[in-house]
Amino acid sequence: MSADERSNRMSFFTSAGAPTLDEDGMMSPPRIDREVYTNLDISPIADGQHVTVPFKGEGPNGFSLVHSWFGAGFRLPRHSHSADCLYYVLSGEIIMGSRTLGRGDGFFVAADAPYTYTAGPDGAEVLEFRTSTSFDMNVRDQTAERWKPIVDAALANRESWAAARAAR
Numbered sequence: 001m002s003a004d005e006r007s008n009r010m011s012f013f014t015s016a017g018a019p020t021l022d023e024d025g026m027m028s029p030p031r032i033d034r035e036v037y038t039n040l041d042i043s044p045i046a047d048g049q050h051v052t053v054p055f056k057g058e059g060p061n062g063f064s065l066v067h068s069w070f071g072a073g074f075r076l077p078r079h080s081h082s083a084d085c086l087y088y089v090l091s092g093e094i095i096m097g098s099r100t101l102g103r104g105d106g107f108f109v110a111a112d113a114p115y116t117y118t119a120g121p122d123g124a125e126v127l128e129f130r131t132s133t134s135f136d137m138n139v140r141d142q143t144a145e146r147w148k149p150i151v152d153a154a155l156a157n158r159e160s161w162a163a164a165r166a167a168r
Helices: 003-008 034-039 043-048 144-167
Strands: 049-056 064-070 079-081 085-096 099-102 106-109 118-130 137-139
Touching: 034 144, 043 049, 043 144
Parallel strands: none
Antiparallel strands: 049 064, 064 118, 079 137, 085 099, 085 106, 085 118
């Protein structure tokens, strides 16, 4: 943010050219037990998600915005983050247990509270709002048994994910 933008107390951002979450380094890489990697190839999971950082404020308590796209049937492992987060569903659906959230719905997760969800049949786009510019991801699913359904979903949906990403 330039000095002029700070003095005006306003800044602008665009989604074009927003770094991915990995490129930005805002979230520490999750630790996954070696047993999972030894027994499963989890690489297909990457095909079902695209996560960018359109906005990142200054300082550790700066406001941040993450945009997440998940392909149909994408399953997140049960995990938590070290910062509170407010989630807003832009499109598609996410399924959390017996609850389905669609466009315009959302949820709040306090820091360190574990959660998971699955993208609906048309996938999902979600905005993540935080008052933190750095956070951790603590994966709670740390066995091959818990990861197998996640990998199976990735393998079953890999082709449709590629087509959906190409259409975006």
